[in-house]
Amino acid sequence: MKTPTLITILPFLSHLSLIIPPTTALPNCPLAGPESPPPQNLSSHPTWQRALSNLTTILHYLDLRNTLLGQANTSYSLQIFSTNPGSPILWERHGTSPNLLPDTPGVKAVGPDTVYRIGSVSKVFAVLAFLVSVSDIYWTWPITSFIPELAVYAGHSSSTTPDFDAVRSTSWDEITIGALASQVSGLGRDYGVLGELTQTPDLPAFSTLGLETLGAADVPPCGAWPLCTRAEFFAGLGKMYPSYAPWETPTYSNIAYQLLAYALENVTGRTFEEVLQEGVVKPLGLTRTYYRDAPVQLGVVPGNLSDSYWGVGLGDASPGGNMYSSPNDLSTLGRAILSSALLRPAQTRRWLSPVEFTSDFAASVGAPWGIRRIQLDAVRQPYRTLSVFTKAGSFRSYTAFLSLLKDFNLGFTILTAGDPSVSNFQIADILGESVIPAYQSVARDEADKLYSGTYISDDGLVVINTSPAKLGLGVISRLSNGTNMVEMGLRLAGSSDTQLSWKARPEVRLYYTQLESKTADGGKRQSWKAVFEDTAGSAGGQHMFSSSCGSWVGVTGVTYGSLPLDEFIFNFDGQGRVIAPKPKALVARASYSVVNVDGGSSTAAPDATTVVQQHTNTATETVKVTQVASTVTDNVTSTIVKTTATPAPAPAPTTTLQSSSALTKPSASTSAPSSSTVPSSSSTSSSSSAPPSSSQPPSSSATATPVVNTSVLTVTVTESAGPTDWYDNGMWHTSYRVKTFGNAEVATATSSGLASR
Numbered sequence: 001m002k003t004p005t006l007i008t009i010l011p012f013l014s015h016l017s018l019i020i021p022p023t024t025a026l027p028n029c030p031l032a033g034p035e036s037p038p039p040q041n042l043s044s045h046p047t048w049q050r051a052l053s054n055l056t057t058i059l060h061y062l063d064l065r066n067t068l069l070g071q072a073n074t075s076y077s078l079q080i081f082s083t084n085p086g087s088p089i090l091w092e093r094h095g096t097s098p099n100l101l102p103d104t105p106g107v108k109a110v111g112p113d114t115v116y117r118i119g120s121v122s123k124v125f126a127v128l129a130f131l132v133s134v135s136d137i138y139w140t141w142p143i144t145s146f147i148p149e150l151a152v153y154a155g156h157s158s159s160t161t162p163d164f165d166a167v168r169s170t171s172w173d174e175i176t177i178g179a180l181a182s183q184v185s186g187l188g189r190d191y192g193v194l195g196e197l198t199q200t201p202d203l204p205a206f207s208t209l210g211l212e213t214l215g216a217a218d219v220p221p222c223g224a225w226p227l228c229t230r231a232e233f234f235a236g237l238g239k240m241y242p243s244y245a246p247w248e249t250p251t252y253s254n255i256a257y258q259l260l261a262y263a264l265e266n267v268t269g270r271t272f273e274e275v276l277q278e279g280v281v282k283p284l285g286l287t288r289t290y291y292r293d294a295p296v297q298l299g300v301v302p303g304n305l306s307d308s309y310w311g312v313g314l315g316d317a318s319p320g321g322n323m324y325s326s327p328n329d330l331s332t333l334g335r336a337i338l339s340s341a342l343l344r345p346a347q348t349r350r351w352l353s354p355v356e357f358t359s360d361f362a363a364s365v366g367a368p369w370g371i372r373r374i375q376l377d378a379v380r381q382p383y384r385t386l387s388v389f390t391k392a393g394s395f396r397s398y399t400a401f402l403s404l405l406k407d408f409n410l411g412f413t414i415l416t417a418g419d420p421s422v423s424n425f426q427i428a429d430i431l432g433e434s435v436i437p438a439y440q441s442v443a444r445d446e447a448d449k450l451y452s453g454t455y456i457s458d459d460g461l462v463v464i465n466t467s468p469a470k471l472g473l474g475v476i477s478r479l480s481n482g483t484n485m486v487e488m489g490l491r492l493a494g495s496s497d498t499q500l501s502w503k504a505r506p507e508v509r510l511y512y513t514q515l516e517s518k519t520a521d522g523g524k525r526q527s528w529k530a531v532f533e534d535t536a537g538s539a540g541g542q543h544m545f546s547s548s549c550g551s552w553v554g555v556t557g558v559t560y561g562s563l564p565l566d567e568f569i570f571n572f573d574g575q576g577r578v579i580a581p582k583p584k585a586l587v588a589r590a591s592y593s594v595v596n597v598d599g600g601s602s603t604a605a606p607d608a609t610t611v612v613q614q615h616t617n618t619a620t621e622t623v624k625v626t627q628v629a630s631t632v633t634d635n636v637t638s639t640i641v642k643t644t645a646t647p648a649p650a651p652a653p654t655t656t657l658q659s660s661s662a663l664t665k666p667s668a669s670t671s672a673p674s675s676s677t678v679p680s681s682s683s684t685s686s687s688s689s690a691p692p693s694s695s696q697p698p699s700s701s702a703t704a705t706p707v708v709n710t711s712v713l714t715v716t717v718t719e720s721a722g723p724t725d726w727y728d729n730g731m732w733h734t735s736y737r738v739k740t741f742g743n744a745e746v747a748t749a750t751s752s753g754l755a756s757r
Contacts, residue, residue: 028535042084051434072097074416075094075095075097076416077092077093078427079413080412088331094111106310115325117324121393139177140176147266155173171186180256181367186246198220228316284342296311334411370390400413403432471509505536511530521574
């Protein structure tokens with residue numbers, strides 16, 4: 001079966017114009033996920049380096065002003081990590097509190113291997129340990145199948161028992177392993193350990209708080225002091241009211257993770273700590289990560305040991321929040337998750353997915369993730385969002401934060417020790433606002449260098465570029481068998497064979513699918529999906545049910561011979577470059593004009609055919625284009641740079657087109673012509689990669705043999721600050737601050753002195 005493949009042939013003499021929609025245009029509706037592949041040289045890119053320098057300056061300023069991170073008794077460690085090529089740690093900063101006790105049993109200065117308490121970030125370790133050792137095959141099984149103390153409730157729930165008291169009894173048979181991990185079990189937050197007032201020291205008499213005096217039987221016998229045995233825990237759990245029915249709404253629960261650990265022990269026949277060590281800690285080489293009893297000499301201890309809670313344990317509740325780790329180890333954990341080091345990629349994708357929504361429009365929960373949906377360009381592109389998977393934790397004097405930006409293959413780690421009022425979320429805001437825009441800029445810049453250009457296949461031509469105001473790659477022009485597929489694709493995607501309205505603004509944006517395969521020569525194939533859309537009109541804001549963004553519904557919605565219309569495949573060689581083999585034929589371009597450079601009213605479409613001066617000699621020359629639109633202004637010039645291919649013997653005249661052997665995609669050093677310069681016959685080599693042909697004109701004895709001329713049409717436009725309407729093969733477009741549009745390819749053939757197309 002033939003695969004639709006894009007191959008480069010024409011030099012990109014100048015950057016394509018930046019197409020920025022007017023304020024009345026609809027925003028693009030992208031497919032969720034990354035716009036383009038991750039940049040290969042992120043850490044060395046000037047934009048990225050500048051962002052990190054600014055980030056360091058901001059944090060240094062906060063330190064000096066004794067704000068946020070600068071409290072005198074707070075130590076901290078921050079890291080930005082990545083699975084992209086280059087160093088795994090892209091940036092880090094460590095600050096040691098000047099108020100650490102001189103005789104502290106811990107470290108005197110914090111660094112990448114300093115151990116902190118991480119609180120509820122422990123839950124990430126717990127879920128990963130479960131997935132590594134058991135996978136998610138039991139995710140939908142009821143918890144009553146795995147815990148003997150709860151097995152007595154099997155078949156006893158609100159949906160199976162007529163007299164079930166749903167207000168005071170828990171539907172244990174409806175709580176699954178996945179519900180426990182994803183915070184939708186409906187269980188209470190804690191039993192005894194946290195939040196239980198009778199277990200909370202330093203409180204005044206309960207009567208002064210407006211509370212009645214409890215009888216001895218009503219006071220939990222255990223919790224934080226002393227810790228509960230397993231039997232005491234289940235006895236107390238049986239007295240607790242449910243918060244909600246299972247799967248009704250997210251309600252945070254540490255109890256759920258204690259039950260998750262009990263279930264894991266039942267399935268594996270090992271203790272939770274053994275499963276954690278053998279499945280996660282040892283394989284990842286986490287030498288500064290501890291389930292309990294971390295060596296104090298490796299950690300940072302704000303204040304004294306008792307006040308900091310360094311040595312306080314949670315007993316069987318430990319899976320939900322007892323662990324210790326270092327910045328390096330947490331970053332290693334994050335990189336292992338992003339790269340699927342311990343899980344199959346499909347399982348990682350299932351894990352890094354939302355399970356339930358919260359009341360915050362931009363927030364959802366996973367297992368155990370708190371997921372934020374961030375608008376990357378709320379004004380121009382409100383539908384471009386980034387899902388960030390986070391887990392925050394706190395333990396008395398310690399806070400921790402792990403964040404995964406899976407679309408970017410990035411993450412960051414935040415650890416603090418000292419003042420509990422220090423907000424790891426505020427620190428995360430500072431990190432995110434610094435690095436996310438910088439990453440986008442670098443990714444777009446690399447995508448522009450790698451993919452932008454003019455491509456041709458056996459039956460068509462495609463022009464691709466990027467724009468700061470647009471998403472993914474833009475298909476500026478696409479011809480297939482002489483048909484404008486930008487417009488036709490939109491018509492076919494809408495299941496219509498009718499012409500688009502003259503007001504239509506067809507666009508095609510390409511988005512990286514992350515689907516790649518290796519080729520026999522050491523290269524690869526890379527898949528992208530196109531979204532065909534009409535961005536004319538204005539966004540009407542949020543509606544109750546209707547939406548102007550539903551691109552996911554149309555993916556692979558139109559096929560031809562089982563091949564998807566929206567599939568774009570790039571081929572790469574072994575050095576990571578887009579392959580540019582010679583095409584078999586060139587495709588004639590029907591028309592090309594630039595109109596209304598300085599704004600003004602729309603004009604009628606130019607003639608369907610652009611006529612060039614006839615030429616029969618073999619020298620490379622520059623000739624004027626005639627019959628361009630009458631409204632072309634004085635600051636627009638059009639030239640054709642002509643080369644002549646060697647004629648092939650033929651028994652009769654023919655107009656078959658052959659390509660010049662020198663046509664390739666430009667290197668990074670290819671320079672753009674001046675926007676105010678009209679190429680002359682003496683400088684045509686600078687505006688075309690096709691060199692003058694050395695072919696000789698046909699002799700008088702070969703008058704029946706055609707001379708095939710291949711030409712490149714270059715349209716040069718001086719810079720203009722006003723809006724520009726331009727016409728291309730039956731479509732009107734508007735752009736701003738046009739410098740040069742680029743290349744358009746025109747082929748002509750001459751036989752017996754007559755020009756033909």
